[in-house]
Amino acid sequence: MPPAEGGRLADEWARHRPAVFGAAYRITGSVADAEDIVQDTWLRAANASVDDVRDLRAWLVTVAARRAYDVLGSAHARRVDYVGPWLPEPLLTGPDAAEPVLVDDTLGTAMLLVMEELSPPERVAFVLYRAFDVPYDRIAEVLGKTPAACRQLVSRARRKVAAAAPPPAGADGARVLAAFRAAYERRDEAALLGLLDPDAAYTTDGGGRVFAARKIIRGAVRVATALLRTAVRHDFRATPVEVNGGPGLLIHRDGRLTAVDTLEIADGRVVAYRRVLNPAKLGGGGFAGTR
Known part of the structure; x- marks a missing residue:
């Protein structure tokens, strides 16, 4: 859905959309769910007053993460009945990608599978902190927890990821x-x-x-x-x-x-x-x- 003409959101949406999609995709492992969350985030932002939001990117990412957190619970329930092994929905990146995609070490297929083993709060906290530098107080708003609890979630997630994540392919x-x-x-x-x-x-x-x-x-x-x-x-x-x-x-x-x-x-x-x-x-x- 293209943003309406005029206003800060219309001016900045295209620049921040990859981050909104990236947060939703990393949390859900689904392109289809992430695209739905992007549309939900746009609608939420279009109906809110964002001109005075100091960091619009962080605001949009946390809105997307809150919605992705809700979706993640139902997604896990669907995977219980999934036939055969489940893999994340693949995403074309690099020069062949039709749209810009934010790429880092949390986007890889192996890393997404590792993050599947995290609890939903751990996954959300880890993605927001590791991939998007969202501070603990903002993560706390998404999860309905204290900043100290979110710090512990990130710490636990880091330990689990470090124990299971593969090394990069390298040269x-x-x-x-x-x-x-x-x-x-x-x-x-x-x-x-x-x-x-x-x-x-x-x-x-x-x-x-x-x-x-x-x-x-x-x-x-x-x-x-x-x-x-x-x-x-x-x-x-x-x-x-x-x-x-x-x-x-x-x-x-x-x-x-x-x-x-x-x-x-x-x-x-x-x-x-x-x-x-x-x-x-x-x-x-x-x-x-x-x-």
């Missing part, structure tokens, strides 16, 4: 992605095995709507076999892109986008390969119309 990321893509497209099992960590894990999210493994596949040989089994269809193509701030592949079959993959890379090898197949998660995130 090897682009090289490994290019080599992996080439080996995958030519169905070279030996090359794939050389690029996969011996304990690599392969996760597929079909949501019960398309065929996908119901459990995580572990071990380089089993992962390579599973990947190659899916590469035999006519006109298979893997396109390298940046997804959630890291290395990814768009998988097209017969000219149609059928999967968005993200690769977790460490020490020059792929340690986790995650594939979103659920059609409901491929229509947003900037992937519509990709070739």
Whole structure:
């Protein structure tokens, strides 16, 4: 929804929208929910007097976070009945992204999965403090807690994230992605095995709507076999892109986008390969119309 002409909000909305979307997406892990929250935030702001708000960006982010906090509870309830492994809805970033996206270490697929293990208050507090520098007193307003309690939430979340979050791919990321893509497209099992960590894990999210493994596949040989089994269809193509701030592949079959993959890379090898197949998660995130 475009902002109306005139006023501070109309002048600044486009500049702050990526932060509003970014906060909602990091908290919910859903592009669709984040877009709804962006619209809710705009409506709330359009019906409020914001001309005297000292820090409009922080105000908008906290409004979005409060709504995302409400959504997060129902989202967790939906995931209890989700068929097979659940993965965050992928988001196209980098030069291919249709809209600007704020990218940092809290946006990666692996980090979003780590944040799924946090309690909803921990996740909201961590995202606001870590990604958006929102002070504890403002976080307290979102969560209905004291600033001291929010400080403890952030501290606990930091410890949990530090214990589970993967290291960044580093300079090897682009090289490994290019080599992996080439080996995958030519169905070279030996090359794939050389690029996969011996304990690599392969996760597929079909949501019960398309065929996908119901459990995580572990071990380089089993992962390579599973990947190659899916590469035999006519006109298979893997396109390298940046997804959630890291290395990814768009998988097209017969000219149609059928999967968005993200690769977790460490020490020059792929340690986790995650594939979103659920059609409901491929229509947003900037992937519509990709070739």
